[in-house]
Amino acid sequence: MTDTALQxxxxxxxxxxxxxxxxxxxxxxxxxxxxxxxxxxxxILLAVxxxxxxxxxxxxLAQVDVLxxxxxxxxxxxxxxxxxxxxxxAGRDLYSAILYGLRISISVGLASGVIALVIGMTVGLIAAxxxxxxxxxxxxxxxxxxxxxxSLVALMLVAxxxxxxxxxxLALVVAxxxxxxxxxxxxxxxxxxxxxxxxxxxxGLSRSRVVFRHILPNxxxxxxxxxxxxxxxxxxxxxxxxxxxxxxxxxxxxLGVLIANGFEYMLSGRYWISVFPxxxxxxxxxxxxxxGDQLRDVLNPRLKK
Amino acid sequence: MSPVLEVSGLKTHFFxxxxxxxxxxxxxxxxxxxxxxxxxxxxxSGKSITGFSILGLIDPPGRIVEGEIRFNGExxxxxxxxxxxxxxxxxxxxxxxxxxxxxxxxLRIDSQMMEAILAHEKVPKRQAWERCRDALGLVGIPSPExxxxxxxxxxxxxxxxxxxxxxxxxxxxxxxxxxxxxxALDVTIQAQIIHEAQKLTSQTGTAMIWITHDLAVVAxxxxxxSVMYAGRIVExxxxxxxxxxxxxxxxxxxxxxxxxANKRGERLFQIEGMTPNMLSLxxxxxxxxxxxxxxxxxxxxxxxxxxxxRELRCYHPQSQVAAE
Numbered sequence: 001m002t003d004t005a006l007q008x009x010x011x012x013x014x015x016x017x018x019x020x021x022x023x024x025x026x027x028x029x030x031x032x033x034x035x036x037x038x039x040x041x042x043x044i045l046l047a048v049x050x051x052x053x054x055x056x057x058x059x060x061l062a063q064v065d066v067l068x069x070x071x072x073x074x075x076x077x078x079x080x081x082x083x084x085x086x087x088x089x090a091g092r093d094l095y096s097a098i099l100y101g102l103r104i105s106i107s108v109g110l111a112s113g114v115i116a117l118v119i120g121m122t123v124g125l126i127a128a129x130x131x132x133x134x135x136x137x138x139x140x141x142x143x144x145x146x147x148x149x150x151s152l153v154a155l156m157l158v159a160x161x162x163x164x165x166x167x168x169x170l171a172l173v174v175a176x177x178x179x180x181x182x183x184x185x186x187x188x189x190x191x192x193x194x195x196x197x198x199x200x201x202x203x204g205l206s207r208s209r210v211v212f213r214h215i216l217p218n219x220x221x222x223x224x225x226x227x228x229x230x231x232x233x234x235x236x237x238x239x240x241x242x243x244x245x246x247x248x249x250x251x252x253x254x255l256g257v258l259i260a261n262g263f264e265y266m267l268s269g270r271y272w273i274s275v276f277p278x279x280x281x282x283x284x285x286x287x288x289x290x291x292g293d294q295l296r297d298v299l300n301p302r303l304k305k
Numbered sequence: 306m307s308p309v310l311e312v313s314g315l316k317t318h319f320f321x322x323x324x325x326x327x328x329x330x331x332x333x334x335x336x337x338x339x340x341x342x343x344x345x346x347x348x349x350s351g352k353s354i355t356g357f358s359i360l361g362l363i364d365p366p367g368r369i370v371e372g373e374i375r376f377n378g379e380x381x382x383x384x385x386x387x388x389x390x391x392x393x394x395x396x397x398x399x400x401x402x403x404x405x406x407x408x409x410x411x412l413r414i415d416s417q418m419m420e421a422i423l424a425h426e427k428v429p430k431r432q433a434w435e436r437c438r439d440a441l442g443l444v445g446i447p448s449p450e451x452x453x454x455x456x457x458x459x460x461x462x463x464x465x466x467x468x469x470x471x472x473x474x475x476x477x478x479x480x481x482x483x484x485x486x487x488x489a490l491d492v493t494i495q496a497q498i499i500h501e502a503q504k505l506t507s508q509t510g511t512a513m514i515w516i517t518h519d520l521a522v523v524a525x526x527x528x529x530x531s532v533m534y535a536g537r538i539v540e541x542x543x544x545x546x547x548x549x550x551x552x553x554x555x556x557x558x559x560x561x562x563x564x565x566a567n568k569r570g571e572r573l574f575q576i577e578g579m580t581p582n583m584l585s586l587x588x589x590x591x592x593x594x595x596x597x598x599x600x601x602x603x604x605x606x607x608x609x610x611x612x613x614x615r616e617l618r619c620y621h622p623q624s625q626v627a628a629e
Contacts, residue, residue, distance in 0.1 A: 019456075195406035201362060203394035203421045203472070213420075217411040 026298045033294030040287040043280075047102040054096035055081040059252055066091045070265065073272050086272040088261050094272065097258055098280045104254040105284065108165060109235035112172035116234075117227050119173065120180025121216070127181070128188035129211050139185065145178040154237055158246045168247050172234045183226045187219040221299040228292030232285045239281055255281045307378065308335035309479050309512040310359070315372035315382070317351075317358045326583045328354040328367065330536035333609070333616075336480065339510040341503070343523030343544065345559070346533035347580050352516045355533070356482040358382075359514075360397060361389040377479065395425040398473040402485040404465035408457035414468055415453040421475050440471040444501050463494035467501065474505055481506075484516045499526055521563055524548050532556050535581055535591035542615030552612065552622040554596045590619070598623070 028034045046053070056063050056079070068077050068091035077083050077093060085094035127138040145153070157171035191197065192215060200214045241247035242256025243263075250257060255277045262273025317329040329351040336342045346352045358369055359376075361384065374382040381392065393399075401407040409417060418437040422428065428436075434453070441449035444467040457465055466486060473481050483502065487495040503526055506513050517523055523530055524544060531541040532555065540553040551557045561574035578595035581587055587594050593603035598621040607618045 195401055195403060196409045198362070199399070199401055199407040199469075200409070200420075201393070202360060202399040203424060204390045204392070205394070205420060205424050206390070209420075209424075214409050214412070218409070220411075 023298060027294055030294055030297075033290055036287040036290035036294075039283060040291055043102060043284050043287065044106065046099050047106050050096075050099035050103055054093070054099050055079075056093040056096040058092040058097040058100050061251075064091050068093075070270055070273070072270070085276045086270075088258065088273045089265065090261070092253070094258075094276050097253055098255070098277050101253055101255040101258050101277060102280060102284065104165070104248060104252065105235050105238060105256075105281070108169055108172070108238045108248075108254070109231050112169045112176065112234045112238075113227060113231035115169070116173045116176040116230065117180050117223065120177040120182075121184045121219075121223060123177070124181040124184030125188050125211055125216060125219075128185045128192055129207070129215065135185075138181070142178045142181050142185075146182070150175040150233070151237060151240055154241060155244070155246060158241055163247070163249050165248065165252075168238055168241060171241070172237060175237065176230055176234060179230055180223070180226060183222055184219055187222050188215050191215050191218045225292055225296040225299060228288055228295060232288035232292065235288070236281070236285050255284075308337045308375075309377060310514075311335045311373075311375040312355075312359070313373050313375070315355065315358060315374065316370045317354050317363055317367060318370050319367040321366055321584075324584045326367075327536050327586070328583065329358060331372075332533070332536075332538050334531050334538060334541060336512045336514060338479075338512055339506060340529065341506060341513045341515055341527045343527030343530040344514055344516045344533060345518065345520055345523060345530060347518060349580055349583065350533040351536040352533050353484050356399070356484050356514065356516055359482060360393055360399060361386075362393075391425065394421055394478075395476045396478050397480045397482065398476065398478045400466075400469050400473045400481060400483040400486045403489045404462055404469055405457075405489070407469055408465055410457055412456075413453070414455055414457065414460075418453070418468070418472055418475065421472050425476055436475065437471075440475050441468065443474070443505065444468075444471045445497070446471070462490055463497065466490060466494075466498055470498070470501060470505070474509065474511070477509060478511060480512045480514070482514045482516070485518070486515075487522060488517070488519070495522070502526070520548070520559055532559070535583065535586055537591065537618060538616070539592065539618045540615070541617075542613075546613075546615060552615065552617050553592075553619045554598050554621065554623055555592050557623050596621075 051057065055077075058064060063079075065078050068083070068087050069089050071077070071083055071087045073084060073086040075083050075086065077087070081093070083093045083095065085098070087093055088097065123138055127135040154171040154175040157174055158168060161167040161171065197210060197214060200210045238247055238254060239256030239259070242254050243260045245260065248254045248257055253261070258277035259274050259281070262270070262275075262277070265273050312335070313333045315329055315332045316327070319326040319328055332351075332355055334342065344352045344355065354363070354367070357363055359374055359381075361381065363369060369382050372382060373380050376392065376397065381388065408414070415434060415437060418440070419430065419433045422433040422436060423430075438449045438453060441452055446452050446464060446467050452460065452464070452468075460468065469486070486502070487498050490498060499522065502513070505511070515523055515527055527544050529542065530544050530547045531538045532547070532553065533539070534555050540547060540551065540556045547556060548560065551560055555576070558574070558576040562576065576595055581591055581594070589604040589606050590596070590599070593599040596603070600620070602620050607620055610617050612622065
């Protein structure tokens with residue numbers, strides 16, 4: 001008896017690899033994903049460190065000089081620094097503006113992503129566990145919500161609520177919570193039928209404990225994947241709204257606002273005003289998506305080799 | 306001595322779109338303190354549903370429509386959720402079939418075990434942890450402190466079932482319902498698990514209902530055997546009596562189909578026919594279409610007959626046949 005027990009214990013003890021180490025190794029197996037991850041980290045670092053590594057604060061009107069407007073990349077600004085990426089119509093240094101814009105775009109994307117995740121997750125779990133009429137009502141609301149394009153819902157809300165960071169976050173949350181709710185409900189329904197849930201009920205645990213401590217952690221894998229993809233989606237949705245002029249105000253330009261600002265100069269050859277913020281947006285969204293894709297591959301047991 | 310659990314006239318039906326499934330249809334039995342009762346039957350005979358009915362864990366469309374479940378004298382059939390919650394895992398606990406499935410894969414063993422204690426008692430975490438460690442030691446797990454830090458996937462099947470048994474015994478329950486706890490394990494581990502369970506029940510005086518389809522398992526373990534067929538107990542009695550002198554033709558058939566009873570190369574005995582469709586049970590005795598001794602009398606459902614200290618639902622007791 002002791003022998004079999006020891007034998008079975010041996011491989012577990014010999015393998016010092018923690019689940020996280022295995023996860024990390026599998027994640028970095030793909031070069032594309034590794035590159036995307038590095039780019040994402042750089043982008044986040046640049047955004048976080050923006051105030052310390054940019055020559056100009058584009059939100060401080062005292063530092064913005066209209067005489068510097070529309071200078072091509074590499075020109076020298078009136079204040080003496082070089083504008084490596086040129087300047088926009090208002091005389092903002094594009095390099096500084098892009099980094100500050102990234103700050104806004106990423107924080108709006110993350111904030112709305114996290115809030116939508118928490119709301120969607122709770123609602124989805126309740127639907128899956130409660131079943132019956134509660135589930136039917138919740139899921140019909142989700143269906144109704146999902147039958148509208150997310151951009152349309154956000155557009156209508158922002159048009160009604162007005163401009164501002166808080167309002168756009170609210171609009172993005174409303175547009176996206178349903179995706180999380182549907183994902184969580186689908187996973188939770190599968191998990192709910194598993195025996196460990198029955199076993200937990202047999203222990204006399206309370207409902208909330210069974211739902212949040214036993215079912216929820218088992219639903220996290222798909223949730224993380226949807227979370228990253230939806231965050232990328234939120235970033236681009238915010239850019240879309242700002243581009244259309246209903247998102248963030250001109251005085252606090254996000255990437256979408258910057259692209260919109262340069263749009264009118266495109267045909268006159270001043271490409272840099274739109275293109276550089278566009279590249280920044282593209283890199284951000286693409287790297288988040290690639291990281292999300294790889295997460296899905298690693299976290300999905302069905303795709304395991 | 307009054308029994309720990311007394312089930313009488315229990316009927317659990319499922320109201321499906323296709324019709325009413327009488328999964329459990331009039332079951333009576335009693336389990337005394339420290340006694341092991343083997344509940345034997347084929348898949349779909351209602352033995353697991355009987356277990357879940359006792360714990361009040363029947364999900365809609367099923368419900369207990371009739372009968373009493375007296376646990377320590379109190380009727381807990383259709384009791385409110387609060388009462389049942391305080392009983393589950395505390396006074397009555399359960400061991401499941403597949404140890405790979407019953408432990409939550411993302412929680413460590415210690416958190417799952419401590420939860421079982423903390424759900425019912427207010428004790429310091431340290432004390433709960435020590436009780437978990439001692440419980441693991443009791444079921445024969447070496448270096449329990451290390452195992453407590455492990456995740457379920459780091460343990461073998463036999464180890465996990467030991468953990469489940471340890472969890473079941475944690476709160477020193479009065480009754481344990483073991484639902485085919487050894488079916489998913491290989492034979493040597495099976496013997497060890499049965500041994501552990503037997504040891505613990507005799508040490509703690511816990512009563513046990515051991516649900517299985519394997520007569521060989523309960524033959525060496527149970528004090529009493531109840532044989533279930535199509536939602537009813539067809540034969541019930543002391544293990545030795547039932548195994549040595551089965552009275553019901555179905556029990557005779559089950560015993561005959563245990564491989565060891567046959568010679569090498571000889572065709573195994575087989576009960577003719579299929580388990581009946583629970584939606585349309587045969588008139589009268591549910592076993593009659595498969596029974597070699599059926600007579601027109603079997604069209605009327607047989608009532609429970611008491612023969613010595615045994616109970617039987619049959620018009621044609623097989624004592625002579627089995628004695629040959």
